Amino acid sequence: MKETENRPLKGCAVEGRNVTPVECRCPECGHVLEMFSDERDIMCPQCGKAVTMEVCGLGRS
Numbered sequence: 001m002k003e004t005e006n007r008p009l010k011g012c013a014v015e016g017r018n019v020t021p022v023e024c025r026c027p028e029c030g031h032v033l034e035m036f037s038d039e040r041d042i043m044c045p046q047c048g049k050a051v052t053m054e055v056c057g058l059g060r061s
Helices: none
Strands: 021-025 032-036 041-043 050-052
C-alpha cells in the first residue's frame, strides 16, 4: 500500500474550512432549499429561480 493512500482526505474540497448548512425557502415557490455557507447562490430545482445567500438570510435572526 502506498503512503499517500493512508493520508486522510488530503485535497478534499472541505479540508480546513468550516462549512455549515443553511436551510431556507425559495422566495418564488416556497420550496425548501439547502445551501452551504460557502455558496453564494443556488438554483431552485422546483422553479429555477436563483436564490442568493442574502435571500436565505445567513447571519440574520
